[in-house]
Amino acid sequence: xxxxxxxxxxxxxxxxxxxxxxxxxxxxxxxxxxxxxxxxxxxxxxxxxxxxxxxxxxxxxxxxxxxxxxxxxxxxxxxxxxxxxxxxxxxxx
Numbered sequence: 123x124x125x126x127x128x129x130x131x132x133x134x135x136x137x138x139x140x141x142x143x144x145x146x147x148x149x150x151x152x153x154x155x156x157x158x159x160x161x162x163x164x165x166x167x168x169x170x171x172x173x174x175x176x177x178x179x180x181x182x183x184x185x186x187x188x189x190x191x192x193x194x195x196x197x198x199x200x201x202x203x204x205x206x207x208x209x210x211x212x213x214x215x
Contacts, residue, residue: 131208
């Protein structure tokens with residue numbers, strides 16, 4: 123059963139589910155990345171969590187993410203350390 127630590131936050135009236143992933147996520151195909159995000163989104167909804175899943179990972183010392191375009195300025199303002207400090211739930215499926 124996969125288990126992930128996540129940060130379920132509310133920012134500017136939006137529920138956001140931030141999911142830190144291993145840096146190997148970047149090596150997956152775009153289809154595999156989308157499938158993984160969809161799987162996490164379904165698991166979050168099944169767990170009763172509201173919000174859109176945003177995945178983050180580090181690559182070359184920089185944080186990368188996949189999330190809705192309107193959220194990009196907010197996501198760019200985060201660091202992996204701030205996300206790690208915000209982890210407040212565990213998601214299992």
